[in-house]
Amino acid sequence: MSIIRLTITNCKSIDYIELNLLNNVNCFIGTNNVGKSNIMKILHFFYLNLTTKHHDLDMFNKNNPYNDELEISVEYDFTEINEKKETAQTRTIFSNLIEPTNELFERIDEYIKKYTIENRVVLSLKYNKNGTLVWSNDDYEFRSFLAVRFPIFFLESRSIDLLKWDSLWELIGTIAPFRQRVDINERIQGIFVDEDPITNNYQGVLTSILKIFNTNGIRLQKSTVYQKISQIVKLQLGGSEFSYDSHPLSTGSNGMNSFTYMKIYVDLILILFEDKYFSSALIMIDEPELHLHLKKIEDFVKSIKENKGYETTKWIFSTHSPTFAKNIIIENHNYNIFHITNNQFYNSTTITKINGFKQKKYKLISDNEANMFFSEACLFVEGDTELELFKNNRLVEIFPSILRYDIYSFEGKNDKLQLVNPNDRKSKIKYLVLLDMDKILSYVTKKNKFSISGSSYVNALKNDDIQKQEQYMYKDKFKNSFKLRKEIKNIIKNSTFTIDSSGLCLEEENERIDLIEMIQRYFCQYNLFPLQTTIEGAIITKENHHLIYQWLNTFITKKDLLKKLYSGLNTDVQKTNLLKVLLFGKTDWLNTESDSEDQNVIFYKILEKIKVIRKSLKTSSAIIDGKTSGWISIFLEWVYINKINPTGKNDKYKMRHEFQTLFPELGKVLVYLEDLV
Structure with a gap:
């Protein structure tokens, strides 16, 4: 299940929210500039700091300049990874994993016993304007474990370079999909046809290049293992530039390039994670509908669902597209729709889970109805x-x-x-x-x-549930509801109109006008206006x-x-x-x-x-x-x-x-x- 709850306090446009992410698919909907993207950026900031220090003053709540501290809390569920461990202990197919299974099993057992309550653990980050970052758990190895076993991938569609897809190579390196350990020596072997020591100038060329760098005061920053994996894949595949057959990306439309990039991005994560049995990813995509026409939006939702790992991956989408929201409802069963709003006076973001949509009739929803959610x-x-x-x-x-x-x-x-x-x-x-x-x-x-x-659905006078609620109202509410309803019914029962x-x-x-005015006054409190x-x-x-x-x-x-x-x-x-x-x-x-x-x-x-x-x-x-x-x-x-x-x-x-x-x-x-x- 990976992340099951996110709590944010005094961060960006958010004073306080608590977000339940138990369902696999979560979709934030709302108009522009209400704070949908902020929630994703806040979670991404949390993850950036799990293993390194990353400062960003834009994270602070600008509504309250006197508040110097923000807090982000994430709750994790270890139930699934523990069940996988117990299953794997009786099988042998996991012997080639990057990390020895026995060592991994011991760490899972250790962290569950040490940090979780009923297989759940909450990790909190406090970030102060003076630059201090304080974790509720100072065990760096544990935070590293969370980063690897419950990783997130954050794709902002507005930031996609539609003509240069180098970030896909970075993604592959980050996933580190190989079961074998990566061990690249100082000198890469076996890449030249002629290995004759007399004619081989490989080391000399490298030495000359390095000397030039050193002479000019330039030092090379060592590549991470993830960067090395990316380079290996590019070398093995024979290139790094992308094109449609023989045509460069520049010949494709923004819509086509965006659609294809996002589809490849998702496919790579889901397919390469099939070998990462003990990891559970969360994929966040901000405004996936950008550049896409309506049919392509539908195709994108359907295409990612066709992947084998779709159901076991957690998703967060942010959209202001009725078409995208509609297709999330139509194509999924285990999902949440969250409506994000913003108080313009206070610039404060609020979030409300939208109920319903589980019945079959909602599978017939159109763009016209979906538009109302925004x-x-x-x-x-x-x-x-x-x-x-x-x-x-x-x-x-x-x-x-x-x-x-x-x-x-x-x-x-x-x-x-x-x-x-x-x-x-x-x-x-x-x-x-x-x-x-x-x-x-x-x-x-x-x-x-x-x-x-x-019908009692629109006629509050016939709705027994409303009548029961009105009995327990106080003062003016009681007077304008229960007593007014009773008065209206008495007039209808006892009056004649010829x-x-x-x-x-x-x-x-x-008398008719008096009755109508009473009815209108009564119904208005339920957002109904009978003419x-x-x-x-x-x-x-x-x-x-x-x-x-x-x-x-x-x-x-x-x-x-x-x-x-x-x-x-x-x-x-x-x-x-x-x-x-x-x-x-x-x-x-x-x-x-x-x-x-x-x-x-x-x-x-x-x-x-x-x-x-x-x-x-x-x-x-x-x-x-x-x-x-x-x-x-x-x-x-x-x-x-x-x-x-x-x-x-x-x-x-x-x-x-x-x-x-x-x-x-x-x-x-x-x-x-x-x-x-």
């Missing part, structure tokens, strides 16, 4: 009409903070919402779910009453119905029929509901348009006339042919020019005030979204 904030809506609205340029101009939201349509399907809902994932992403009221209430015509309806003579409205309009009726009802309001009517008359062909229906109604609320139904919304009593026994007779008669007008809208210049025909964008542009910004002066305060006056419920939603971020 959001600063999410707005979840039921359909394309809402998408059209919240991506409208005029709306964004007045409420620019909407640009900070990723907007996702779950098409009214709870399973799609569950894929991305931050609440289900236990993610810290800010979000709001916008719902039609028919997901909360339905109207029973025969009883003149509302009833609680819909459809008026127009068939479009309820006689108890004030009074539908999104059409948030656009067509009693404050602007006259403008809707005026706009329709600029292109409609059945003006007389519309005028007769509209003028024949007595109240603003009735006229508003007429236009809501005409433009594919719902009345205040949440009508359906199906011809059922529970249908209001008066409404059904007026609906037949509305359908005639709809046909004329379909053939008009605006071509309004359903909810998603684009009528919202056309109307918003018209009302912007004629009412919100008629002078063209772009007075943001006046435009905002006018918008909120004409669209009070939509304005309420937009202000809520602003406050959320």
Whole structure:
């Protein structure tokens, strides 16, 4: 299992985190500059200091200049290496290992007995600004053992030299893959055809070269055993420069070179480690998606998984690619997804493990859903009409903070919402779910009453788990949850709401509005916002119905029929509901348009006339042919020019005030979204 836990205190952008790495595959996701790479760099710094001293003042937490010390702790699990030792003691295939097996077995036994508790050991490094490095365990041989038996390999895709791959030779030398001991004498034997001592000038040439160096005050730093191994491999393979067949790397694209380099890098580690039975590697790759198009990202995840050593190697990936994160979920079973965020005010990194994704349905996740995991904030809506609205340029101009939201349509399907809902994932992403009221209430015509309806997943009034939690809340939370829920249910149970003579409205309009406001106040604490009726009802309001009517008359062909229906109604609320139904919304009593026994007779008669007008809208210049025909964008542009910004002066305060006056419920939603971020 190698490394199973990483704890970081006062390091870079991190005040404190504790990271559980029990699963083999670990993926850090988040937007740019939130601290994903920092976690990898911190672990790499820890490893650089296991056997040498490596100073780096950039490791200190810049948020707190008065804190002079950082601490990094790594917990190791010796269970696997101990089991391998016990297995190997009964077999003979390990006799050719670099290090005598008996000596290795003794060291494993010694360290387990001396340093571990239940086969686990925590090693900590404290680093002070005065340059002191203090280990919790000062046994250098033990730290060297950890570096060899639990090595890490850190690949930063941004640092890859795409045209010169010399670092691959360094990697091979570092792995030291040979079972035999490396023993290179001062004079390498057997590399010349002619070994005649008379004609052989080999030693003389070396002596001349060394003399020139010495004369000029140059001394050669002795090569490490790893560097020697790298040189041996290059000599034996007959070269050191890389190319595609006969073409240099410069002929390849950045994407192709990056993909091939990373694949070779991983393949070398996994294949060469097959002979390192008593070592367990951790591979860290930062932003593997860099330079790669979507298909190559998928190919990379699949290709590394095909290696024999994939399952026994520990992985840490850092990415801001939804495609990469999606493929980690699809291609793996034993994995963790960690969402990395950053408090911009304090520049402090936090990390949250994202729950779920183990069920089969998550294997069908697309880039669209995966993109939500990287959001600063999410707005979840039921359909394309809402998408059209919240991506409208005029709306964004007045409420620019909407640009900070990723907007996702779950098409009214709870399973799609569950894929991305931050609440289900236990993610810290800010979000709001916008719902039609028919997901909360339905109207029973025969009883003149509302009833609680819909799924308990989005309808908190039906969710028993939420109700149990609310019983134990205190003070204001108890008042705004449990007591408010009880009050809402009592009103629904004991109140009647009668459809008026127009068939479009309820006689108890004030009572209905009071109930809706209570429902909205209750649901907002659960990041849910039920609209009074539908999104059409948030656009067509009693404050602007006259403008809707005026706009329709600029292109409609059945003006007389519309005028007769509209003028024949007595109240603003009735006229508003007429236009809501005409433009594919719902009345205040949440009508359906199906011809059922529970249908209001008066409404059904007026609906037949509305359908005639709809046909004329379909053939008009605006071509309004359903909810998603684009009528919202056309109307918003018209009302912007004629009412919100008629002078063209772009007075943001006046435009905002006018918008909120004409669209009070939509304005309420937009202000809520602003406050959320």
